[in-house]
Amino acid sequence: MVGFEIRQAVEELVYRSCMMLDDKDWKGFLALCGEEFRYTIAAHSPEIRRDMVWLDHDRKGMDTLFANLPRHNSDHSPITRHATVYTVDADTAGREATAVSALQVFRTQLDGGASELFAVGRMTDTIRLDGAASRLLRRVVRLDTRLIGYGYHVPF
Amino acid sequence: MSKNAQQWQQTPALPQTHYVDSRIYTDQLLFEEEKEKLFKPSWIIACHESELEAAFDYRLFTHPTGVPLIIVRGDDMKVRAFYNICPHRGNTILYDPAGNAKRMTCIFHQWSFDSRGNCIDISRADQGYQKRFCKEDAGMREVNCETAYGGFVWVNLVDDCQPLKEFVGGALDILAPFISEPLEVFHFHKAHVRTNFKLWHDTNSEFYHDFLHYFNRITGMMQPGYFDRKYTGFPNGHASVGSMEIKYDKYEGSKSRAVGWPGLATGGWYMVDIFPGMTYNLRTSVLRIDTVVPLGPNEVIIEFRGLGLKRDTAEERRERVFDHNMIWGPFGRNLHEDLLGVHGQGRAMRPGTDSRWIIQGREENSTIHDEVGMRHFYAEWSRRMGRPAFDPYGEGKPAPVRAAA
Missing domain, CATH: 3.90.380.10 (Naphthalene 1,2-dioxygenase Alpha Subunit; Chain A, domain 1)
Structure with a gap:
């Protein structure tokens, strides 16, 4: 069990990262990430009985993905991430923590503003602890939802 | 120049083969006809052989006509396809989209089937049917199934269907080396x-x-x-x-x-x-x-x-x-x-x-x-x-075709 300060720093970072992505503040999001950051979206397919990777980028790859977004035709409906940090574990030196969060993603239609549940899953973050300067090193979003309609260009 | 209602309805000034009536994308009756005339007699890819590696591995597939299918690799390693419908009371036999089932047992009354579609157990058969109906009468409905063209499992619902090779013809020759x-x-x-x-x-x-x-x-x-x-x-x-x-x-x-x-x-x-x-x-x-x-x-x-x-x-x-x-x-x-x-x-x-x-x-x-x-x-x-896509309801009064400049 980690102390209050570590848990607070971890929760703050996880929640801020979700808000930055929701706000399409890509630079703000990447500023919360270490240089060695890696983002993976995975899912298990009961149909082919395999684990699948749906997206896997290092920090540079994420940077490029965000930079290229305006060149693509995308669904512009905003999405809202609801994360709840379930557990936080830290190494004995208190330098690195792992946070497991439940993730729900909602999509809100631009016309009329109807919101719908888009996806659910679990998010595992590895975090370098340094108080207010703590940074994300790794994010693995493991989706339970695999039917996401016409999809989305921005990772959950 | 924009169009008024009448102009909007007028067919494009192109040969009739060069446009279709958009109602072929929305009409429920045409859709039902498509299931019968297009999908039912065609060979359809249900899954890939790598999804069924071991004996008794199965995979569920909903055929485009709506028929629920079980694709299963038999004890003899042959891949077969059956309706996922129990011949007893019409229940779903297998629920998970994939798995391994030596016996496929309907949860409703525990009738069991082997990987070749034979009924191998009817619960309390003799007490209820007194030899009037037996396992031999209760086989699964099998459909045509072939593994080909890159290891894909193709199915066809029609008993005396066109052979897969004839259906595909030379279309996949370009991919054959790969x-x-x-x-x-x-x-x-x-x-x-x-x-x-x-x-x-x-x-x-x-x-x-x-x-x-x-x-x-x-x-x-x-x-x-x-x-x-x-x-x-x-x-x-x-x-x-x-x-x-x-x-x-x-x-x-x-x-x-x-x-x-x-x-x-x-x-x-x-x-x-x-x-x-x-x-x-x-x-x-x-x-x-x-x-x-x-x-x-x-x-x-x-x-x-x-x-x-x-x-x-x-x-x-x-x-x-x-x-x-x-x-x-x-x-x-x-x-x-x-x-x-x-x-x-x-x-x-x-x-x-x-x-x-x-x-x-x-x-x-x-x-x-x-x-x-x-x-x-x-x-x-x-x-x-049996109906042209440019005039599916036989209403046609096509506009004159404009020649190329």
């Missing part, structure tokens, strides 16, 4: 889209919509050889598209796809559309297979599979998965755009929107922006449906 060794599925997902299944197949049958894709414009359209790619039509409505060299490194964040594919030229890309709703798409390092499962005139499930070589090393597989996801994954650059495109068509073509004509009139010597692939599909559609 799909002869064992392949393996590494990706599967479905997309549920409010659109007509033909609109997805149309998207796979024309490349003019490369304007939709920044990735394809940069890596393909702006590169030498792009406008040399040619469509070839085959009997039964199938069509193939020849290759070019895609320059993947022109898209920042992409790679040159060094892992490649045995025998395929660097950056190569072949596509084959199989009537009425399947596509083989071999793009440099990954084979993608699309199978449409229509749910209604304006609703479709598309099953997407990504395949690599069974002999891939872990590193090679990682490369293929990366290449696949870059454009074709659920968060890929191209797939979302393609799905948005057909979603938009579905939105604009719902009954009551007064959508009218879909133009497929581009002629460019069968090269990449020619719409001959779609025209070829609708010629077969019209033949099988």
Whole structure:
């Protein structure tokens, strides 16, 4: 069990990262990430009985993905991430923590503003602890939802 | 010049083979007819052999006509297909989408079946049926099933159907050198889209919509050889598209796809559309297979599979998965755009929107922006449906065709 300060720093970072992505503040999001950051979206397919990777980028790859977004035709409906940090574990030196969060993603239609549940899953973050300067090193979003309609260009 | 209501209804000034009536995408009765006349007699890809590696491995598949199927590898390693309907009280026999079942047992009354479709147990049979009905009377309904063309499991619901080889004809010859060794599925997902299944197949049958894709414009359209790619039509409505060299490194964040594919030229890309709703798409390092499962005139499930070589090393597989996801994954650059495109068509073509004509009139010597692939599909559609796609209700008063300048 980690102390209050570590848990607070971890929760703050996880929640801020979700808000930055929701706000399409890509630079703000990447500023919360270490240089060695890696983002993976995975899912298990009961149909082919395999684990699948749906997206896997290092920090540079994420940077490029965000930079290229305006060149693509995308669904512009905003999405809202609801994360709840379930557990936080830290190494004995208190330098690195792992946070497991439940993730729900909602999509809100631009016309009329109807919101719908888009996806659910679990998010595992590895975090370098340094108080207010703590940074994300790794994010693995493991989706339970695999039917996401016409999809989305921005990772959950 | 904009059009008034009367002008909007008037057929395009093109040959009748170069447009279709948009009601073929929305009419419930035509949709029911399509299931009977297009999907039922056609061979359909249900899954891949790598999804059924061991004896008794099974996979469920909903046939485009709506029939629930079990594809199972038998004790003799032969792959067979059966209705997933218990012959007793019509219940679902297997529920999980895949698994391994030495006995397939209906949970309702515990009737059991073996992997060859034989009923092997009727609970308290003698007490209830007194020899009037026995296991031999209770076999599963088997449908035609063949494994071919890259290890895909094809099914056909009609007892005396056309042989698979005859149905496919020469359409997949272009891919034959590349799909002869064992392949393996590494990706599967479905997309549920409010659109007509033909609109997805149309998207796979024309490349003019490369304007939709920044990735394809940069890596393909702006590169030498792009406008040399040619469509070839085959009997039964199938069509193939020849290759070019895609320059993947022109898209920042992409790679040159060094892992490649045995025998395929660097950056190569072949596509084959199989009537009425399947596509083989071999793009440099990954084979993608699309199978449409229509749910209604304006609703479709598309099953997407990504395949690599069974002999891939872990590193090679990682490369293929990366290449696949870059454009074709659920968060890929191209797939979302393609799905948005057909979603938009579905939105604009719902009954009551007064959508009218879909133009497929581009002629460019069968090269990449020619719409001959779609025209070829609708010629077969019209033949099988017994009604022309340009005038499905026999109302026709076509406008005069305008000659080329």
